[in-house]
Every structure is written in structure tokens, then in C-alpha cells.
Amino acid sequence: MAKVKSVFICRECGAETSKWNGRCPSCGEWNTLEETESVVSSAVPKSKRSAVKDISDSIYGINDVEMDKDEVRYKTGLNELDRVLGGGLVKGSLVLLGGEPGIGKSTLLLQICQHLGDDHTILYVSGEESARQIKLRAHRLGVDSENLYLLAQTDCEAICAAIVKEKPEIVMIDSIQTMSINGLTGTQGSITQVRECTNMLMHTAKNEEIPMIIVGHVNKDGNIAGPKVMEHIVDAVTVFEGQRNLPYRILRAVKNRFGSTNEIGVFEMAGSGLREVENPSAMLLEGRPVGVSGCCAMCVMEGSRPIMAEVQALVTKSGFSSPRRTSTGLDLNRLYMIIAVLEKRLGFFFGGLDAYLNVIGGMRIDEPACDLPAAAALWSGLTDKPIGEDIILLGEIGLGGEVRGIPFAEQRIHEAVRMGFGRIILPRSSLKGVRTDNLPIKVVGVSSIRQAFDAI
Known part of the structure; x- marks a missing residue:
């Protein structure tokens, strides 16, 4: 006969355990184990087992499978x-x-x-x-x-x-x-x-x-x-x-x-x-403020499509003993890393200041190419120096303060041209093999954050 026993299943990762725990042993989430009943079949004697069904006729060669492309x-x-x-x-x-x-x-x-x-x-x-x-x-x-x-x-x-x-x-x-x-x-x-x-x-x-x-x-x-x-x-x-x-x-x-x-x-x-x-780029850039510090344009790749977006940063005096760090649309850990690099490699001080970072339009950005525009927005918000509205920045930031290469540089440049930007700052290593002649946009290659800020 079949036996019924209770098992506990995590609703987050689906892991099973025989007893309840406050924390899932697989994914580490708290209060996610739910009790359910599992039916376990009793062992069937070998003499009463049915013969194994022959399914060899169901094996097909991949070229024998018919498919109507239309x-x-x-x-x-x-x-x-x-x-x-x-x-x-x-x-x-x-x-x-x-x-x-x-x-x-x-x-x-x-x-x-x-x-x-x-x-x-x-x-x-x-x-x-x-x-x-x-x-x-x-x-x-x-x-x-x-x-x-x-x-x-x-x-x-x-x-x-x-x-x-x-x-x-x-x-x-x-x-x-x-x-x-x-x-x-x-x-x-x-x-x-x-x-x-x-x-x-x-x-x-x-x-x-x-x-x-x-x-x-x-x-x-x-x-x-x-x-x-x-x-x-x-x-x-x-x-x-x-x-x-x-x-x-x-x-x-x-x-x-x-x-x-x-x-x-x-x-x-x-x-x-x-x-x-x-045209998502025009939608996300609509209503950009002019002459306001802490705003920087960037170009993200979503599959095969380049999309323009805007990141904003606000750096202000903190009213608490421990300053706040808030990020919307960008990983909070990357915000911590960018602030640490700006403090260590460029000498900026964020210790007593709150830092707020936001990607406009509800976009969620997870590619490293947005490190440099986020750093530029923080720098602009800290120094209160606006970034030109016709400037776009791209690049991944290393812990040594270097700007590393990014993929799809040519597609991003053409999208910036289509949206009417006048200057694009991106890693020098990403310009290898990219033709920038006769483009109605000034392409500036940099190898460090300091060079990028000087080019702004």
C-alpha cells in the first residue's frame, strides 16, 4: 500500500526537507517552508512487477522529424x-x-x-x-x-x-x-x-x-x-x-x-x-532637465537593441550618523563599489553625505557598462557641476580606477547619433575596429575615470 508522509517544501527554491526549519537549508530564505503530504509507494515484489514497456519505436532521427516552417x-x-x-x-x-x-x-x-x-x-x-x-x-x-x-x-x-x-x-x-x-x-x-x-x-x-x-x-x-x-x-x-x-x-x-x-x-x-x-530611447529621455547637476545619459543594450536612458544622482549632507545609500534601477552593491573607487582613486569624500541614485523611467540596469555614467552622475552631484545634455558616457569601472571595455560599442555610437548627441565618452579599448570617421558625433576614448571626468 502507498504510505503518506509529511514533507516541507520551500516556496522560493522548491527544496524538500523532512522537518521544518525557520530558514531554508538550500536557498537561505526565512519562513519559506510549507508542509505538504507526499505519497510514497511501497516496494513491489519482483515477481509481481509488470514487464518494462518497449519504447524503442518512439526514437526518431532529428532529420526525420517533420516541421512546417510556416x-x-x-x-x-x-x-x-x-x-x-x-x-x-x-x-x-x-x-x-x-x-x-x-x-x-x-x-x-x-x-x-x-x-x-x-x-x-x-x-x-x-x-x-x-x-x-x-x-x-x-x-x-x-x-x-x-x-x-x-x-x-x-x-x-x-x-x-x-x-x-x-x-x-x-x-x-x-x-x-x-x-x-x-x-x-x-x-x-x-x-x-x-x-x-x-x-x-x-x-x-x-x-x-x-x-x-x-x-x-x-x-x-x-x-x-x-x-x-x-x-x-x-x-x-x-x-x-x-x-x-x-x-x-x-x-x-x-x-x-x-x-x-x-x-x-x-x-x-x-x-x-x-x-x-x-522608440524607447525618446521615451526615456523625455523631459531631461537642462543645466542641473547629477544627471547623465547612457546607452544600455537589451538583447540586440540599444536603448538610451538617464541616471540621476543626488548627493547631500546627511542628518544621520551613518549616511544613507539608496539605489533604484541599479544594483546597490555597485553603488557601494563606485563610491569606494571615487573616494580611494580620485580623493572625493562621501563619508558624511547621503547618496541617492535613480534610473529614470523605471528601467532596471544590470550591465557593467553603466558604471561610468553612474560615477559621472555622482561626481556631478557632489561637485554641483552639470554634465552637458549632449554628452553620453559608457564604460565599466575597475577597482583600480580604470575604465574597461564594453561590447557593442558601434551599435551604441549609432544610437547616440540617431538621438542627436554631440559627444560620447567610452573606453579606448572598445574603439578597436570601430570606424568613427565621418560621424556627426565626437568620440572620445578614455582609459581611466580621471580622464573621463576631464573630458566632460
Whole structure:
């Protein structure tokens, strides 16, 4: 007979342990272990074991697998979303769409249903809203496709059975935290339910070759609830970033088996839904202050796309014994490192001063090429010397005060030219092989932070 025992599963990393701990022994997070029941099968005598099924006929050569190139991907009608997905929805793929409540996940799904419904049948499954509520939101967004079908249900087994029977070409699940399987322990949204429901949807998508998009909520830390127990099951993980009180949204791919994980899509939330932002650089540089210290422009690479952005720094006298260090959009540890380099190598003093760093537009920057513009913004805020509005800086900072090379220098230069900048300061080592002749912009190569500040 099968035996039932209790195990504790971490909702952050999915690690299992036989006893409860205040801190997960795998990922180190506190208060993340949840109790669940695990069924352990008793040993079956060798004499009663069934014969192993022969599956050798299921082995194919890779060149023997048929594939219709014209039907590999479905275009969603939003170029920004297609860019993030690697060109569109792949047949039989399972895509996880995460984000904070109210960020625009359900709005995005309904909008792409209008375009996809021209040529494909779509089943929109909602566990949070009734069919009438979905209809009201669809009417506001102008979605009236005749090929869009609604299903308000939370039983995952019944949903999969309906998908197999009706065979829609595309399925939307909103959201995975509301789905449940009756035979499992745990409430809706628990680790066990989320994992097994995702696994059941994955098998349905693969067997029927139906692409599915499932919505996932985020926890208090901003991560998709139960990410580690889901991300190895789904084919792509996309996350909506941005603030609900700001109109701009950024869709980022965290995992993608069928495309790059560095691409982003930029949207603007309007009364009629999400609108694509075709020129993110102009959007992020809009409203730049003129003649104000602590502001510096930079160019970041998001996949194959160069995007202009602005970093601002405010350095002011601290009212506390320990000065504050705050960073929004840039890793706080990099801010610590940049301040330490400025103090040690250039002799600037930040000891009794608060330092605030902010990337405008809600952008989250994680590439080292933004070290130099962040350092220039801190230097400008400290000395109260404005940086020219036609100057852009790029470069990675080493602990010795040197400016190291960055990739894609030529693409960044051309983007700066397109946006009308007059001078770009970047590492000298990055200019090797880059043609700067006849460019309407002055290119300055530097090898240290001091040279960069002198060139400003």
C-alpha cells in the first residue's frame, strides 16, 4: 500500500526537507517552508512487477522529424511581445507571464486575442473572473473576435479535458494560482497545486501541440510565486516590470527556450489598453532637465537593441550618523563599489553625505557598462557641476580606477547619433575596429575615470 508522509517544501527554491526549519537549508530564505503530504509507494515484489514497456519505436532521427516552417510560430500582433518571445508563440510551448497585480497581464492577453482571433481559435480560461466580467473588460479594450471563447473554471483536470475535446489552437490561463487538482492536498496557490497544475498543462500543450500562456502572480519580494518549481517546467518565463502609478511597462524574458533572454518589450498603458513604444530611447529621455547637476545619459543594450536612458544622482549632507545609500534601477552593491573607487582613486569624500541614485523611467540596469555614467552622475552631484545634455558616457569601472571595455560599442555610437548627441565618452579599448570617421558625433576614448571626468 502507498504510505503518506509529511514533507516541507520551500516556496522560493522548491527544496524538500523532512522537518521544518525557520530558514531554508538550500536557498537561505526565512519562513519559506510549507508542509505538504507526499505519497510514497511501497516496494513491489519482483515477481509481481509488470514487464518494462518497449519504447524503442518512439526514437526518431532529428532529420526525420517533420516541421512546417510556416506554422512554427504564431504572430501575436504586438511586435514588442514577438521580440521578447523570439518571433512569436511556438506551437506546443508553455509561456509564463508574471507581474504585480494591476500591471497589465490580463489586458495584454485580451489584446493579443483580437489579432490572433483573425486566423486561430482561442480559449481564454479565467479562475478569477466570470465570463461576464471578462466580456466587460474586452468591450473596453475593443476585443470582439468571434474566435475567442471564454471558460470560467478552476478545476485543472476539467480544463485539460475540455482542451483535448475542443482542440483550440491557443489557450490562455489566468491565473495558475487559482487552478487546483481535487486529488491533491493543499489549497489553491500552494507549492504542490501550482507545480502539479503546471505539469498537467505542460503535458496537454505538448501532446496536443497547443501553445499556452499562463499568468503567474508575484509574491511580496516581487518574484513569481513558486518560480523554482515552475521555471523548469515552462518553456519561457516573461515578467512585466514597472510601477502602477507610471504609464510605462517593460516586458522582460527571464527564460526562453526558443529565443534570446536579453530582449525587452516596452509598452505604455493607456485608457484603451497597452500601446507599443516604438522608440524607447525618446521615451526615456523625455523631459531631461537642462543645466542641473547629477544627471547623465547612457546607452544600455537589451538583447540586440540599444536603448538610451538617464541616471540621476543626488548627493547631500546627511542628518544621520551613518549616511544613507539608496539605489533604484541599479544594483546597490555597485553603488557601494563606485563610491569606494571615487573616494580611494580620485580623493572625493562621501563619508558624511547621503547618496541617492535613480534610473529614470523605471528601467532596471544590470550591465557593467553603466558604471561610468553612474560615477559621472555622482561626481556631478557632489561637485554641483552639470554634465552637458549632449554628452553620453559608457564604460565599466575597475577597482583600480580604470575604465574597461564594453561590447557593442558601434551599435551604441549609432544610437547616440540617431538621438542627436554631440559627444560620447567610452573606453579606448572598445574603439578597436570601430570606424568613427565621418560621424556627426565626437568620440572620445578614455582609459581611466580621471580622464573621463576631464573630458566632460
